[in-house]
Amino acid sequence: MKNNIKVERARNNMTQADLAEKSQVSRQTINAMEAGKYVPSTLLSLKLAEIFKVQVNELFQLEKKDWK
Amino acid sequence: MKTNYLFPNKFKKVGWIILIPTLIIGIVFLGAEPEFLDFKIFTLFNDTLFGSKDSRWFSENNLFDEIIGISLIVSSMLVAFSKEKEEDEFITNLRLKSLTRAVYVNYGILLVSMFTVFGLAFFNVAIFNIFTFLLIFIIIFNFNLWKFKKSAKDEK
Numbered sequence: 453m454k455n456n457i458k459v460e461r462a463r464n465n466m467t468q469a470d471l472a473e474k475s476q477v478s479r480q481t482i483n484a485m486e487a488g489k490y491v492p493s494t495l496l497s498l499k500l501a502e503i504f505k506v507q508v509n510e511l512f513q514l515e516k517k518d519w520k
Numbered sequence: 521m522k523t524n525y526l527f528p529n530k531f532k533k534v535g536w537i538i539l540i541p542t543l544i545i546g547i548v549f550l551g552a553e554p555e556f557l558d559f560k561i562f563t564l565f566n567d568t569l570f571g572s573k574d575s576r577w578f579s580e581n582n583l584f585d586e587i588i589g590i591s592l593i594v595s596s597m598l599v600a601f602s603k604e605k606e607e608d609e610f611i612t613n614l615r616l617k618s619l620t621r622a623v624y625v626n627y628g629i630l631l632v633s634m635f636t637v638f639g640l641a642f643f644n645v646a647i648f649n650i651f652t653f654l655l656i657f658i659i660i661f662n663f664n665l666w667k668f669k670k671s672a673k674d675e676k
Contacts, residue, residue: 483671484668493609
């Protein structure tokens with residue numbers, strides 16, 4: 453799964469720590485998601501979308517390999 | 521995410537404070553039976569190898585191994601299943617993965633022992649196996665946690 457967290461974070465002028473605090477997870481979790489190492493839960497995805505004021509599917513996109 | 525099946529974070533410290541000395545005493549004085557811990561205690565079942573003169577409901581017993589055993593189990597449960605300071609969904613995930621790996625390692629050791637260790641020695645392996653599962657989990661989980669916390673030191 454791809455995500456635009458890093459892009460949105462830059463657009464909103466937020467550090468990983470800012471976003472971590474707002475979304476109530478640790479900074480390492482934000483880092484792991486940006487690195488594509490962690491797929492967040494539906495709950496966290498919705499929170500992130502709300503923080504960035506975008507739709508969830510603007511923030512996260514499926515990749516071909518997700519279907520395999 | 522709310523996790524209501526874990527102990528509060530402060531119990532982790534309490535767990536470590538009991539676990540470390542118990543582990544050291546348990547290993548150093550393995551099999552010890554200090555006299556002051558000899559008691560006649562209530563017994564539900566007692567199937568001794570040699571005929572015992574104990575009555576049906578009470579038997580002479582040295583409490584050293586019971587105290588070490590109980591304190592090991594309670595303290596390792598506290599260390600293993602207390603919340604982290606920042607318990608988020610990634611850590612919940614990490615805990616689950618570590619738990620699965622600990623099952624593999626612990627039962628892997630037991631499987632290998634099953635066809636390499638026999639007789640009374642296997643009985644000892646089985647006793648150790650009671651405690652090793654939680655200890656192996658604690659090692660794996662804390663190692664993964666350490667790797668995770670180290671992972672985002674430098675923010676880009």
